[in-house]
Amino acid sequence: MTAPVARSVKPARRSILNWLLGAGIVSWAVSVLYPVFRYLRPLSEVGAGGPLKLSADELATLEKSHFVIVRSGTRKVIVFEANGMLHALDAKCTHEGCTVQFVSGDSLLWCACHNGKFDLDGRVISGPPPRPLAKWMATREGTDVVLTMEKA
Amino acid sequence: MIQAQPEAPASTGERLYRWLDARFGLGRLVEFARHKEVPVGGHSMVWYYLGGTTLFFFTVQLVSGVLLLMYYQPGEATSYESIRYITAKVPFGWLIRSVHCWSAHLMILSLVVHMFSTMILKAYRKPRELTWVTGFVLFAIALGFGFSGYLLPWNELSFFATAVGTDSVKSVPLVGQWLLEVMRGGPDVTINTLYRFFALHVVILPLVMVAVVSTHLIFIQVQGMAPAMAYQRPDRPGLKFFPDFLLRDLLLWLVCLIALASLVYLLPYGPGIPGMEWELGKKANPLAPAYPGIKPEWYFLWIYQLLKEFPAHLAGMEGPQAALLVVTVLMGVWAFVPWLDRRAAKGKSSPMFTDLAIAAVIFMAYLTLKAWDIGGHGAPGKLPDPRSTAWTCAWITLGLASAIAVLRILAYRQRWMIFSGAALLQVILNGVLRVDYLIAGAVALLLALAGVALTSRKQAPVETGVPR
Numbered sequence: 001m002t003a004p005v006a007r008s009v010k011p012a013r014r015s016i017l018n019w020l021l022g023a024g025i026v027s028w029a030v031s032v033l034y035p036v037f038r039y040l041r042p043l044s045e046v047g048a049g050g051p052l053k054l055s056a057d058e059l060a061t062l063e064k065s066h067f068v069i070v071r072s073g074t075r076k077v078i079v080f081e082a083n084g085m086l087h088a089l090d091a092k093c094t095h096e097g098c099t100v101q102f103v104s105g106d107s108l109l110w111c112a113c114h115n116g117k118f119d120l121d122g123r124v125i126s127g128p129p130p131r132p133l134a135k136w137m138a139t140r141e142g143t144d145v146v147l148t149m150e151k152a
Numbered sequence: 153m154i155q156a157q158p159e160a161p162a163s164t165g166e167r168l169y170r171w172l173d174a175r176f177g178l179g180r181l182v183e184f185a186r187h188k189e190v191p192v193g194g195h196s197m198v199w200y201y202l203g204g205t206t207l208f209f210f211t212v213q214l215v216s217g218v219l220l221l222m223y224y225q226p227g228e229a230t231s232y233e234s235i236r237y238i239t240a241k242v243p244f245g246w247l248i249r250s251v252h253c254w255s256a257h258l259m260i261l262s263l264v265v266h267m268f269s270t271m272i273l274k275a276y277r278k279p280r281e282l283t284w285v286t287g288f289v290l291f292a293i294a295l296g297f298g299f300s301g302y303l304l305p306w307n308e309l310s311f312f313a314t315a316v317g318t319d320s321v322k323s324v325p326l327v328g329q330w331l332l333e334v335m336r337g338g339p340d341v342t343i344n345t346l347y348r349f350f351a352l353h354v355v356i357l358p359l360v361m362v363a364v365v366s367t368h369l370i371f372i373q374v375q376g377m378a379p380a381m382a383y384q385r386p387d388r389p390g391l392k393f394f395p396d397f398l399l400r401d402l403l404l405w406l407v408c409l410i411a412l413a414s415l416v417y418l419l420p421y422g423p424g425i426p427g428m429e430w431e432l433g434k435k436a437n438p439l440a441p442a443y444p445g446i447k448p449e450w451y452f453l454w455i456y457q458l459l460k461e462f463p464a465h466l467a468g469m470e471g472p473q474a475a476l477l478v479v480t481v482l483m484g485v486w487a488f489v490p491w492l493d494r495r496a497a498k499g500k501s502s503p504m505f506t507d508l509a510i511a512a513v514i515f516m517a518y519l520t521l522k523a524w525d526i527g528g529h530g531a532p533g534k535l536p537d538p539r540s541t542a543w544t545c546a547w548i549t550l551g552l553a554s555a556i557a558v559l560r561i562l563a564y565r566q567r568w569m570i571f572s573g574a575a576l577l578q579v580i581l582n583g584v585l586r587v588d589y590l591i592a593g594a595v596a597l598l599l600a601l602a603g604v605a606l607t608s609r610k611q612a613p614v615e616t617g618v619p620r
Contacts, residue, residue: 040334042344069439074339076439091441096459096472097319098312101441112442113316114460115535128462130470 054079054145062145067102070147077136077147082107082120088136088147089122095129109133188373189390190397194380195273197391201404202266203372207365208405209259212412213297216252217354224304226350228343231306232435239432250420253430254412256298257422260451263294271489271509274496275378281490283375286368288487293361298449300353303346311436313448314349315341320459323473342438381501426524427453444535447523454519455479461519461589486512503568504604510560511571514553518579521545539586546583550576570607574600 052072054062058079061068067080069091078091080102089109091099098113108125109118117125122133135150162170172178190200223242225234238245267287270276276284303314318335322328337344391397422429427450448456458479462471469477485492489505496502527544528536553576560566574596581592 041330042333042338044339069441071439078441096316098315098442098446099438099440112444112446113312114456115538124464128460128464128471130464130472 052077052147054147059143059145066104069099072147072149078102078109079136079138079145079147080104080109086138086140086145087120088138089118089133090136091133093129094124094131094133095127100133184373185394188376188393190377190393191379191390193388199266199269199273200377200397201401202262202269204401205404205408206259206262206266208408209255209262209412210361210365212251212255212409213259214358216248216255217358219248220252221354226304226346228306231304231343231346232432235305236432246420247416249430250416251412253422254415256301257428257450258408258412260294260298263291264451267291268509268513272506273378274381274493274502274505276490277378277381277493277496277499278490280371280375280378283368283371284490285487286364286371289364290361290368293357293364295451297353297357297361298451300349300357302449303349304353305430305432306343306346306436307432308434308436308440308443309446311341311438312442312446314345316456317448317452318345320472320476323470323476340438381496381499425450427451450520453523454516457519457523460523463590466590503566504571504608506566507568507571510553510556510569511575513556514549514572514575514579517552518545518549518575518583521548542583542586544583546579549579549583553579568607570600570603574603 052070054068054070058068058070062079062081066082067078069076069078071077076091076099077088078100079086079088081087082102082104089100093100093111093113093116095111095114095116098111100109100111100116100118102108103110107120109120109122110116111127111129114128116127116129118129118133119125122135124130124132137148137150139146139148169178190197220238223234223238223245225231235249239249240246242248270284270287299314299317303310318332318341321335322332324331333339335345335348336342337348421431426445426447447453455475459472459475462475464471466474489508490497493502493505496505522538522541522545525536525541526548528538528541553572557569557572560569577599578589578592578596581587581595582589587595
């Protein structure tokens with residue numbers, strides 16, 4: 001008369017085996033997928049470095065177009081001359097990441113993608129950008145222009 | 153004595169068929185094909201051909217895409233140059249590229265019309281819910297194709313379109329930043345982004361697309377095409393698929409090919425409408441500012457305009473995040489329509505969802521027209537004026553919506569127009585009365601919900617067989 005005992009034990013044993021099998025499959029899937037996810041995310045690049053000196057070509061563009069966009073590490077900086085003063089701001093629009101330009105006639109920075117407008121200090125004047133453009137320090141040292149990140 | 157006539161020897165084709173039939177049981181397939189029918193009556197047969205035309209244009213995409221691959225070289229110094237080489241030097245290179253671009257637009261157009269006709273005719277109703285869902289997935293994949301292919305020429309337009317498009321994914325909660333970097337291959341759009349988009353465009357998406365298209369087609373073979381709602385008559389014979397419908401299908405594909413060839417020949421770089429042109433222009437320069445008048449492809453224009461309409465912050469979220477949330481909710485509603493439409497599931501007329509499709513057309517048409525800056529062009533060198541754009545676009549949309557409403561009332565005796573009325577109210581409030589777009593939308597949404605609550609209470613017991 002062992003049948004009833006076997007019946008009461010079997011489902012429990014089966015459910016434990018099922019659980020172990022399920023856990024095994026899940027951990028196998030995780031061990032396969034984790035390296036793939038890590039592989040897909042690129043290594044982080046070096047951020048903005050120390051002071052940056054504008055090249056002769058960049059200075060010529062600044063002279064000609066009233067503004068120039070330069071790269072500092074992973075960031076893009078727009079340097080422009082307004083009211084006889086040098087200004088520098090992050091060139092990446094805070095809305096959807098397009099690159100802004102300096103409109104010398106209206107003394108403002110404009111993003112052509114969604115019509116965002118910023119003043120000379122990077123504050124939003126109109127349009128959808130949610131945050132101001134980060135400020136940089138642009139100083140003349142003799143004939144050179146040097147950019148340094150402004151501490152927040 | 154009568155001698156038995158010797159049997160005529162079987163032709164090669166017949167022998168091959170018998171050989172295959174003995175091994176794979178082709179007879180069952182032939183029997184299935186012999187009985188396959190397309191439902192007749194209730195509505196025009198035209199709507200049954202649009203899935204086929206979409207498939208035709210997809211096939212053209214595969215062939216022309218493979219041909220482009222023979223010369224295209226992804227890379228910072230080669231992407232733009234190889235496309236220029238294809239269009240300028242390779243014999244008929246301009247033709248292959250133009251076919252690929254035109255066919256892409258026509259495929260999306262055909263897909264969108266197919267989707268809207270399916271919606272209006274309620275072909276998604278039980279038991280075809282999953283056919284609708286696979287169709288929706290195909291729509292999303294097609295948009296993915298358009299988006300990833302856009303970057304491959306590595307020109308100015310493609311650079312900024314990708315910068316904006318990928319930037320919006322950072323709004324996704326929790327995984328946004330991870331997704332952004334995985335898509336771009338770094339924090340910014342660089343040549344690494346192009347490599348990833350290239351892999352997506354020529355390997356990943358085609359594989360997924362073929363798999364989902366096959367599933368979509370298997371569902372249709374198993375369940376047959378959806379008959380019209382009000383005229384379900386099992387006794388009425390349908391149109392034989394083989395050969396009657398297939399021959400008509402092939403004839404239409406031929407017409408599509410002729411139309412495609414004519415467009416390619418007459419307008420090799422597109423019609424010149426923003427969002428529908430593929431002049432190569434300047435090479436992408438990550439250090440150049442975005443240029444005025446930059447627009448995405450025409451089927452993304454409504455989202456582009458919606459991003460413009462949202463303020464910097466809304467309800468504790470940043471504007472783009474809120475805009476993306478709205479688009480996600482709208483897409484979610486669209487994907488789950490077969491389960492939301494309870495009346496159609498029971499085979500009853502469902503005017504509310506017919507009207508939802510019309511409302512979607514009005515909603516997207518107004519935003520698309522605004523994105524094109526229609527009526528907003530002022531003095532040369534000045535930016536388009538958003539107010540006069542809204543004014544002109546509102547009147548155009550009003551004209552379009554009125555024509556649709558008259559057609560619906562007179563030709564189809566449709567009366568339930570609360571959603572489309574609300575969509576039109578938003579257009580009038582925003583474009584004519586100059587109320588803020590989102591406030592106008594909120595007013596319209598509230599009125600639509602109130603209308604639904606009132607009419608569903610009143611209409612609940614009414615059951616009619618009239619097509620609505």
